[in-house]
Amino acid sequence: MACPAENLSCNVRDAKRVLSAAKRVVFLTGAGISAASGVPTFRGEGGYWRNRSVIALATPEAFDADPKIVWDWYLMRRQTIAARKPNAAHLAMANWAKAKRISRDIALFTQNVDGLHEAAGQPDVERLHGSLWVNRCTKCGKEREDRALEYAELPLSPCCKALERPGVVWFGERLPRCTMLKATVFVMACEAMVVVGTSGIVSTAADLIVTAHQRGAVVIDVNPEPDMVIADIHVDEPAEVALHLILT
Numbered sequence: 001m002a003c004p005a006e007n008l009s010c011n012v013r014d015a016k017r018v019l020s021a022a023k024r025v026v027f028l029t030g031a032g033i034s035a036a037s038g039v040p041t042f043r044g045e046g047g048y049w050r051n052r053s054v055i056a057l058a059t060p061e062a063f064d065a066d067p068k069i070v071w072d073w074y075l076m077r078r079q080t081i082a083a084r085k086p087n088a089a090h091l092a093m094a095n096w097a098k099a100k101r102i103s104r105d106i107a108l109f110t111q112n113v114d115g116l117h118e119a120a121g122q123p124d125v126e127r128l129h130g131s132l133w134v135n136r137c138t139k140c141g142k143e144r145e146d147r148a149l150e151y152a153e154l155p156l157s158p159c160c161k162a163l164e165r166p167g168v169v170w171f172g173e174r175l176p177r178c179t180m181l182k183a184t185v186f187v188m189a190c191e192a193m194v195v196v197g198t199s200g201i202v203s204t205a206a207d208l209i210v211t212a213h214q215r216g217a218v219v220i221d222v223n224p225e226p227d228m229v230i231a232d233i234h235v236d237e238p239a240e241v242a243l244h245l246i247l248t
């Protein structure tokens with residue numbers, strides 16, 4: 001509902017007021033923030049790619065059985081995303097964080113692996129699910145950034161000359177411990193949490209949101225189809241519209 005005083009919804013005004021006062025702010029983002037950049041969800045046609053289940057491809061077992069087809073799948077995703085640009089939501093968030101971080105604690109945790117927060121200039125992106133643009137040594141676990149869009153041979157690590165794997169979290173794997181620890185510490189102390197483009201159903205995201213809520217933080221849910229019961233403020237606009245309104 002539009003407030004009479006300004007051409008902004010009451011919820012947008014409430015969110016702006018909360019964020020202007022909060023000294024410790026956590027952002028948590030998911031696929032919805034990248035939708036306006038044209039990043040597909042990569043669930044494939046009916047959940048299949050080259051007659052393989054997309055979910056089954058994103059597993060350590062699939063990589064052990066056939067590393068080439070798993071790399072082909074991830075290289076296809078790199079090729080699709082390479083031409084994509086950060087949208088107004090990524091940029092509003094990055095600019096806000098850069099302008100405000102002198103006087104506040106600001107953290108961003110993302111479930112996305114597309115690298116668009118980094119491309120927008122977001123400081124200190126914490127990736128809960130890894131990155132499409134990172135390779136990991138299968139022997140020692142060391143990671144390195146890699147922007148290759150194709151390989152003549154499967155990639156070998158510079159450290160151990162061992163096969164590299166995509167630096168993402170697969171089904172059945174734990175989220176990076178260090179990042180999860182940081183997320184928990186930030187979330188327990190934050191005054192406001194802005195959840196963007198994620199339903200909060202993925203258990204890790206849900207746990208972080210519940211923790212923030214229980215510790216007294218104001219939870220702001222940015223989602224065109226709000227479904228987060230515990231959010232204090234719902235902004236039911238697409239991320240690229242909502243974040244521009246809230247953060248500028």
Ligand code: ZN
Pocket residue numbers: 137138139140141142157159160161162
């Ligand atoms: Zn190594």
